[in-house]
Amino acid sequence: MYYSFVSGATGGIGRAFAIALAKRGCPLFITGRSQGKLSALKSELWNINPSLKVESYLCDLQIEKKRKELLAYIDSKGLKFDRLINVAGVDTQLPFKDYTEEKILMQIRVNAESAIILTHELLKRRAKSMEIVTISSMSAVSPMPYFALYSATKATLYNFFTALHYELKKDGVKVTTVLPGAVPTRPDVIEQIKAQGVWGKISVKSPEFVAEKSLNAVRKNKLKYIPGGFNRFLNFIMKIAPKRLVLRFIAHRWKKLRKDAF
Helix, strand or coil, X not given: CEXXXXXXXXXXXXXXXXXXXXXXXXXXXXXXXXXXXXHHHHHHHHHHCCCCCEEEEECCCCCHHHHHHHHHHHHHHCCXXXXXXXXXXXXXXXXXXXXXXXXXXXXXXXXXHHHHHHHHHHHCCEEEEEEEEEECCHHHCCCCCCCHHHHHHHHHHHHHHHHHHHHCXXXXXXXXXXXXXXXXXXXXXXXXXXXXXHHHXXXXXCHHHHHHHHHHHHHCCCCEECCCHHHHHHHHHHHHCCHHHHHHXXXXXXXXXXXXCC
């Protein structure tokens, strides 16, 4: 038996992936930072599919010691994986001068380091074939003033997993990087989307949409997937527009917004 590993499973997108996979009858291994939320999600998954195999493990992925304990637990159970969904992330949004060192390290470790390390380790514990989905962001398409650290970590994921897509082709591993735009997950995110008016409305896609379409994309071994026609159009425009103009536009839109909810 092979499991689908979902990091950040108790968040909006992670939960959507877990539910989508439960409906398909895929055995699941879920992680998160809240034991209460993990237990509630397990109950929800069993309501969907009472016979579903579900393993869970409480883990703060920014902490190396905790990641090693997670891997030791996996090995103690002799678990192997045919799917890895890297979702866990920190979306703190502040001018860089307003960060603390602790928050800088947290965002780098959760967004980039943990996804790369988990991928490296679970590739050692994989089935003959494997699918890897990693949630990056439209923020990875361009540097983002006032959202600089988040966009940089998401660009790291995009660049790394794009390269991995080609490295692992011959090994039976499919790798797709997903670049969502606005996704209504937590209440603060929903309010921020509303505050963007029409722009937010036309870019938004639900967690369920992102999860289902991403699973379809990795099955076809697509290099990347951008949910929503408007977001794909925006990606094209940002590629061809002068970089200075793009940066000025982003800075104007984001300089007054702050998000420190993680």
